[in-house]
Amino acid sequence: MVDVGQTWHVLTIDAVKNHLQTDTTQGLTQVEAARRLTQYGPNSLVQARGRSTFAILFAQFRSLIVALLVAATGIAFLMGDRVEAITILVVIVLNAGIGFFTEWRAEQALTALQKQSVRNAHVVRGGIQSEIPASELVPGDLIILAEGTRVPADGRIIESVRLQIEEAALTGESLAVTKTPEPLQESGAALGDRLNMAFLGTTITAGRGQLLVTATGAQSEVGKIGVLIDEAITRATPLEQKLSRLGHLLIVVVLALCTVIVAAGWLRGITDFWHMLEIGLSLAIAAVPEGLPAVTTMTLAMGMQRMAKMRALVRRLPAVETLGSVTIICTDKTGTLTKNEMTVCVYVLDQKRVNVTGIGYEPVGAFQKDDKPVDPRADEALALAVRIGVLCNDAKVERTDGHEKVLGDPTEAALIIVGEKAAMNSAALAADFPRLSEVPFSSASKQMITVHHTPAGKTVAFLKGSPGTLLEASTTQISASATSPTTPLTPEDRQRWEEQNQELAKATLRVLGLAYRELPEGYGESELSRELTFVGLVGMRDPLRDEARAAIATCREAGIRSVMITGDQQATAAEIARQLEIDRDFEGHPLRTIHGRELADLDADGWKRVVADTAVFARVSPEHKLQIVKAFQAQGHVVAMTGDGVNDAPALKQADIGIAMGIQGTEVAKENADIVITDDNFASIVLAVEQGRVIYGNILRFLHYLLSCNLSEILTVFFALMIGWPLPLVALQILWLNLITDIFPAFALALEPSAPGVMKRAPRDPKEPLLTVPFVWLITWQGLLLAGVTLLAFGLGMRWYGSEGAGLRHANTLAFMTLALSQVFHAFSARSQNRSVFTRRLFTNGWLWAAVLVCLILQGAAVYVPLLQKILHTSSPMASDWTVILGCSLLPVAVVECVKLLASLVARLKPSKVVASC
Numbered sequence: 024m025v026d027v028g029q030t031w032h033v034l035t036i037d038a039v040k041n042h043l044q045t046d047t048t049q050g051l052t053q054v055e056a057a058r059r060l061t062q063y064g065p066n067s068l069v070q071a072r073g074r075s076t077f078a079i080l081f082a083q084f085r086s087l088i089v090a091l092l093v094a095a096t097g098i099a100f101l102m103g104d105r106v107e108a109i110t111i112l113v114v115i116v117l118n119a120g121i122g123f124f125t126e127w128r129a130e131q132a133l134t135a136l137q138k139q140s141v142r143n144a145h146v147v148r149g150g151i152q153s154e155i156p157a158s159e160l161v162p163g164d165l166i167i168l169a170e171g172t173r174v175p176a177d178g179r180i181i182e183s184v185r186l187q188i189e190e191a192a193l194t195g196e197s198l199a200v201t202k203t204p205e206p207l208q209e210s211g212a213a214l215g216d217r218l219n220m221a222f223l224g225t226t227i228t229a230g231r232g233q234l235l236v237t238a239t240g241a242q243s244e245v246g247k248i249g250v251l252i253d254e255a256i257t258r259a260t261p262l263e264q265k266l267s268r269l270g271h272l273l274i275v276v277v278l279a280l281c282t283v284i285v286a287a288g289w290l291r292g293i294t295d296f297w298h299m300l301e302i303g304l305s306l307a308i309a310a311v312p313e314g315l316p317a318v319t320t321m322t323l324a325m326g327m328q329r330m331a332k333m334r335a336l337v338r339r340l341p342a343v344e345t346l347g348s349v350t351i352i353c354t355d356k357t358g359t360l361t362k363n364e365m366t367v368c369v370y371v372l373d374q375k376r377v378n379v380t381g382i383g384y385e386p387v388g389a390f391q392k393d394d395k396p397v398d399p400r401a402d403e404a405l406a407l408a409v410r411i412g413v414l415c416n417d418a419k420v421e422r423t424d425g426h427e428k429v430l431g432d433p434t435e436a437a438l439i440i441v442g443e444k445a446a447m448n449s450a451a452l453a454a455d456f457p458r459l460s461e462v463p464f465s466s467a468s469k470q471m472i473t474v475h476h477t478p479a480g481k482t483v484a485f486l487k488g489s490p491g492t493l494l495e496a497s498t499t500q501i502s503a504s505a506t507s508p509t510t511p512l513t514p515e516d517r518q519r520w521e522e523q524n525q526e527l528a529k530a531t532l533r534v535l536g537l538a539y540r541e542l543p544e545g546y547g548e549s550e551l552s553r554e555l556t557f558v559g560l561v562g563m564r565d566p567l568r569d570e571a572r573a574a575i576a577t578c579r580e581a582g583i584r585s586v587m588i589t590g591d592q593q594a595t596a597a598e599i600a601r602q603l604e605i606d607r608d609f610e611g612h613p614l615r616t617i618h619g620r621e622l623a624d625l626d627a628d629g630w631k632r633v634v635a636d637t638a639v640f641a642r643v644s645p646e647h648k649l650q651i652v653k654a655f656q657a658q659g660h661v662v663a664m665t666g667d668g669v670n671d672a673p674a675l676k677q678a679d680i681g682i683a684m685g686i687q688g689t690e691v692a693k694e695n696a697d698i699v700i701t702d703d704n705f706a707s708i709v710l711a712v713e714q715g716r717v718i719y720g721n722i723l724r725f726l727h728y729l730l731s732c733n734l735s736e737i738l739t740v741f742f743a744l745m746i747g748w749p750l751p752l753v754a755l756q757i758l759w760l761n762l763i764t765d766i767f768p769a770f771a772l773a774l775e776p777s778a779p780g781v782m783k784r785a786p787r788d789p790k791e792p793l794l795t796v797p798f799v800w801l802i803t804w805q806g807l808l809l810a811g812v813t814l815l816a817f818g819l820g821m822r823w824y825g826s827e828g829a830g831l832r833h834a835n836t837l838a839f840m841t842l843a844l845s846q847v848f849h850a851f852s853a854r855s856q857n858r859s860v861f862t863r864r865l866f867t868n869g870w871l872w873a874a875v876l877v878c879l880i881l882q883g884a885a886v887y888v889p890l891l892q893k894i895l896h897t898s899s900p901m902a903s904d905w906t907v908i909l910g911c912s913l914l915p916v917a918v919v920e921c922v923k924l925l926a927s928l929v930a931r932l933k934p935s936k937v938v939a940s941c
Contacts, residue, residue, distance in 0.1 A: 031179045031237050032207045032217040039179045043163040043235055047181055050147035050165035059161035066160040066176055066239035068246055144175035164236040170229055174221045177243040178234035180204050185230030185417070185463035187432055188221055190214070193244060194590040199228045199432050201464060213619045213642040214244060215590045229417055229431050230463065248645050248672060269793055284737070287744050325774060326718040334701040335711040336685070342697035345680045346715025348661040349583055350786045352708065353652060353674070355666050356589040356596060359684060359705050360603060361565040365433040367412075367441035368532070368566075371523050372404045372559040373510075374503040379441055382566040384420060384427035386443035399445035403508070404501045408558050409445045411537045412438035413452050415473045415485040434533065437563045438487075456483075462551060464488065472551050474542070482542045484551045490524045490536035490560055497538055497557035509556055524560060531598040532562035567602065570706035575603045577709050582609070582785035586638060586655075588648055588664075588674075593618050593641035606638045614638035622647050630654040648674040659790065665700075665708065667692050682708055709782075717777045719787070725769040726793060727802060728853040732765055732846045734806030739813045739842060749826055751817040751838040753896050763881050764843045768850035771874035775854060776867055801856060808918060809845050812911040816841035819907055829898070836886055836897045837904055843885075844912035847878045852919040859923050860916070 031039060040047050051059070084093075096112055144157040145167040152167065157175040160166070166178060168186065180186070180202045187199040194215035203218050214222070221234050223243040240246050330337055357363050364383040369376060377397055381388020390397040390405065399405045418431030420439055429436040439449050456475040459482065464471040470488025477483055486493060494517055502510040527534045538555040578585050585605050589596050597616040600606040606614050616639040625633065634654045640647065648664075652674045655662045664671070664678035675681030676695040683696035684703040693699050700707045736757055743751045752760075794802075820834025850871060851860045858864075866872070886897045900908065 030210050032212060032220050033210050034179070035206050036179075036181050036204060039181070039235055039237075043237070045163035045165065045235060047165065047233075047235070048147075049150040051161070051163050052149050056148055056159075056161055056164065059163065060159060063161055063242075064240060065158040066243075067158045068240060145169065145172075160236055160239055162236050162239060166234050166236060168221065168227055168232040168234060170227055170231060172227055174223055174225045174227065174234075176236045177220070177222050177238040178236045180219045180221060180232055180234050182233040183230065184232060186227065186232035187229040188225050189228045190222065190225045193222055193225055202230075202232060211620055211623060213590070213644060215642060244645075272794065284741050284744060287741075326714050330698075330711050330714050333710045333714070334685075334704070334707045335714075336699045336701060338697055338699065342680050345661065345697070346663065346712045347717070347719040348715070348787055349663045349680060349712055351584050351586060351655050351660045352578060352663045352665065353586045353588050353648075353655070353678070354705060354708075355671065356587055356599060357565065357667075359568075359665050359667070359703065360571045360587070360599065361567055363565060365437040365533070365563050366566050367437050367561055367563045369527065369562040370405060370408050370559055371527070371562070372408060372503070373501055375404075377402075377405055379444065381444060384429065384436065384440055386440055388441075388444045390445065400447070404503070404558065406445070406447075407501070407539070408537050408561065409442050409447055410452060410456075411485045411487060411539060411558060412535075412561060413442035413447055413449050414456055414458070414475060415471055415487045416449070434535070434563065438561070462548065468492070468552070470552065474551065482546070484540045484542055486538045486540075486552065486555065487535050487561075490520065490534055493536035493538045493555060494520055494557060496552050497555040499555075500557040501559065512557060520557070520560070527560060527562040528594075529598070530562070530564075531595050531602070532564050535561050535563075537561060567599065568704060568706070570704060572603055574706040574709040575605060577782055578712075579604070579609065581712070581782045583712065584608070586634075586640070586651075588640045588643055588651060590642060593639075596639045596641040600639045608636075616641060619643040619647055622650070625650075627657075631658065634658070645671075645673055649677055652677045661786070663708070663712075665705070666696075667703070682711075713777065713782050716781050716784075717775075720778065720781070721773050721775050723793070723798075724772040724775055724853055724855075727798070727856070728772055728850055729765055729769050730794075731802045731805045731809065731853070732849065733761070734802060735809035735813065735842065735846070736760060738806055738810035739817075739838070742810065742814060743817070748814075748817070748821070749831055751813065751835060752842070753835065755895055756835070756839045756897075759885065759895055760839075760843055760846070764846045764878050767874040767877050768847060768871065771868060771871035772850060772853060774868065774870045778855070778858075778864075798856075805849070805852075805915070805919065808915045809842065809849060812845055812914050813838050813842040816907050816911045820904075832896060833898050833904075836900060837907060839895070839897060840882060840886060840900065840904075840908045841911045843878070843882050844908060845915050847875055847882075848912055848916050849919075850875065852916055855923075857923055857926060859920055859927075861920065 034042070036047065045051055142157055143154050144160055144164075146153060146155055146160065147165040147167065160176045164176070166175060168174065174188065181204050183202045183204055186202040188202055189199045194213070200215070200218065202221065205219060207217065207219060209216070214220075220237075221232075223239075223245045238244075238246075326337075354360060362383055366382045367379050369378050371377075375392055377399075378391045379388055380391065390399045397405065399409055416435045416438055418429065418433075418435035418439060420436050421428045421430060442449055442452070455478050459474045459476055461474065462468070462472040468488070469492045470486055472484055472486050474482065474484050494512070497512050499509040500512045500516060502508060524534050524536075537558040537560070539558060540551070540553075540555050542550065575585050585603075587596055587600050587605055593616060597606070600616065606616070608614055615637045617633065617637050619640070619642040622633070622640070622643065630650060631654060634651060635658075640651060643651070648666075648671065652662050652664055656677075656679070661679045663680040663682055664674045665682040665684070666672070666675055667684035671683075671692050672695045675683060675692060680698065681696040682698045682700060683692040685693070685699045685701040686703045698711060700711075736752070739751055740757075743749070817834055817838035820837035821831070824830035824833040826834070851865075854860060854864075854868070854871075885891050885895055887899055892898065
């Protein structure tokens with residue numbers, strides 16, 4: 024047997040039979056089938072080997088920050104501070120647990136592919152029909168296809184009787200495809216264009232047929248997608264990459280500063296080596312922001328909860344932040360930008376055009392001509408057009424629990440719904456016009472015919488199909504004239520109808536022609552499709568989602584480029600892109616629409632050129648989708664990929680952020696996505712992007728706060744040693760500050776609400792580090808400011824109370840309280856790098872005010888509760904001390920706000936430009 028791979032669709036049936044060494048009537052023998060089962064293996068989707076549970080768990084501890092925290096835990100245990108050690112361990116375990124659970128679920132993606140398998144198949148072997156497990160199918164098997172079942176393997180159609188297969192999950196095509204046994208001419212036809220092939224897991228919506236199996240299991244199209252999923256790389260998110268780089272930086276800072284401080288203090292003889300080492304280790308713990316993983320996790324988790332309320336379910340926590348970095352959104356068309364519900368929207372009859380309102384499968388809408396209502400039952404021509412569509416129809420629409428389910432072709436379902444809008448129920452019409460016979464639609468005839476007995480006792484043929492085909496067979500047309508119901512169809516009339524057909528097609532409508540013929544006694548089948556009376560055209564479309572246009576515009580305003588990747592026809596995709604203004608770049612220049620066949624054999628440079636100026640990729644394969652995402656990523660973009668089908672899964676996994684549709688999405692798509700949109704609405708994706716930007720801004724806020732506070736603690740000790748002062752803080756005071764005044768305000772900053780204009784800024788540069796040079800300078804000078812006021816309070820304390828014994832302890836208390844309160848008040852300044860705290864937004868974050876209150880209470884307890892006084896080596900401040908403490912603590916806020924004011928004045932004098940702000 025010769026394997027012809029991707030070219031089965033160009034072969035004749037006899038050639039296919041010869042290649043497969045089988046029989047189109049008897050099928051394979053049982054012996055041959057058993058031999059091939061051994062040769063090819065079972066028809067099942069083998070789960071690729073993923074990471075083990077232990078590997079996933081171990082990966083949670085590979086972060087450098089986690090390693091630093093583990094080291095800090097060991098130090099705390101060695102120093103005898105078990106409370107500190109246990110607290111850090113809790114943080115480590117919590118983060119590892121969340122990360123393990125989310126990543127373990129992501130590894131189940133390939134398992135979901137098995138849900139696309141079919142349990143049983145109707146097969147002919149040795150001339151006998153039987154039902155066998157689908158896993159036992161082999162290439163060459165003869166399969167019987169029936170309406171309502173799923174295709175059990177890839178195969179070549181050898182018989183088709185009105186056979187229609189819905190392939191949206193595999194190809195992205197929203198409409199059911201009519202299958203034909205005829206060979207095709209184009210060897211490189213896309214999956215959606217292979218009209219004589221059927222694929223594993225797709226659904227037969229109408230008709231019946233037979234096929235010869237050409238590929239099973241991993242060799243099927245769905246199986247190949249499984250291999251692509253396994254090969255696709257799940258890349259570290261921008262946040263994960265940046266936190267890793269931050270961990271490297273912190274290691275250098277910790278080792279350098281603490282080594283200098285310990286050496287300087289010991290060499291100057293300020294205290295003995297072991298006590299100095301204790302101080303150094305305490306500063307090492309202070310330099311490691313223990314709260315960073317905890318606050319990061321909480322920020323992402325809270326964002327996840329907010330996004331869930333916005334109908335976006337997050338499956339992987341870092342994906343929340345990644346959305347805020349997105350520069351490209353690659354979106355499917357069907358079900359994402361459109362509703363995936365065919366809807367009749369216009370009838371074109373002689374001398375009139377009737378529009379139909381209402382969308383989807385709800386029978387709610389009205390008929391209008393020139394914006395005036397029309398009664399479809401009173402208008403004879405319109406009533407006839409609606410009646411033909413309802414009766415020349417094999418679809419059904421079932422309604423249960425308020426939901427519609429279409430059985431059959433969505434186009435025919437749309438004709439049933441428009442009949443209900445016209446108060447023409449399909450069941451009632453079928454009773455009044457009983458069907459006598461039918462000629463099913465075929466790709467050759469391009470029309471469907473049903474023959475009915477009318478209430479008037481006549482026999483009539485109703486036809487729907489290609490407008491050109493019906494016009495060619497018509498000799499008369501319905502007339503709006505009051506003198507005659509029909510008129511001859513002249514060449515000028517034919518041209519007019521053709522022009523109207525083209526006009527509707529250009530508007531992305533799917534157009535059908537409608538016609539009828541009153542049949543004579545003793546008619547033959549050849550008389551059903553000649554001397555017709557042409558009734559008119561019916562146009563229908565898969566309507567755009569109401570929010571799609573505004574959502575695309577918001578993306579454009581936010582500097583995010585939208586790209587449509589679809590398996591649909593090129594002309595349809597291009598027109599929808601035009602309506603949504605996807606086909607333009609940010610400067611308004613037109614972008615290209617490319618057919619999948621143009622993507623064959625592109626090299627790296629070719630892909631780079633293509634993605635640079637293309638807005639729509641039509642008729643693409645799963646491999647193309649994956650390659651498109653890779654090409655954008657190679658240019659440095661952060662790519663979000665939306666999708667709902669099996670064909671989208673590899674690209675969803677490869678993308679920086681995979682977004683699956685919750686309603687229409689397959690299990691494979693959902694399991695490979697980072698986020699699932701529960702309402703299948705593109706607008707929900709835009710809301711999620713906004714939350715991603717808010718979350719990243721909040722991460723910068725608490726990083727600003729944590730690092731400037733931690734730096735101030737190190738600098739306080741460092742400068743005191745350099746000028747020969749005693750240590751202003753003891754080890755336990757440093758640990759207290761690191762746990763209390765750092766954590767609570769940082770958590771509150773993580774809950775900062777959205778700032779104005781967050782979606783009017785360009786996306787962040789994905790390569791930009793968390794700690795940019797301006798950001799590091801901001802942290803540095805504010806850390807110096809906090810350390811300066813602390814040393815000022817400490818110096819005043821030593822001058823008033825002395826530098827030894829109880830006096831030094833009192834001076835330590837002043838330094839301790841000043842640093843603590845200055846950090847607490849600094850949280851308000853950290854809400855924005857350039858916006859003043861004293862605005863209407865001062866009270867928008869209630870969590871911050873609560874955190875400040877908690878910190879003030881705890882700091883009060885630290886200096887007034889005897890037990891804590893003993894542990895922390897503090898004493899009760901006197902009234903005059905509070906003047907120093909409050910004055911020094913509030914001074915940094917005043918300085919920072921003055922700097923912001925000066926910066927804003929300078930910015931106003933410069934030429935206008937967008938300034939990013941959190």
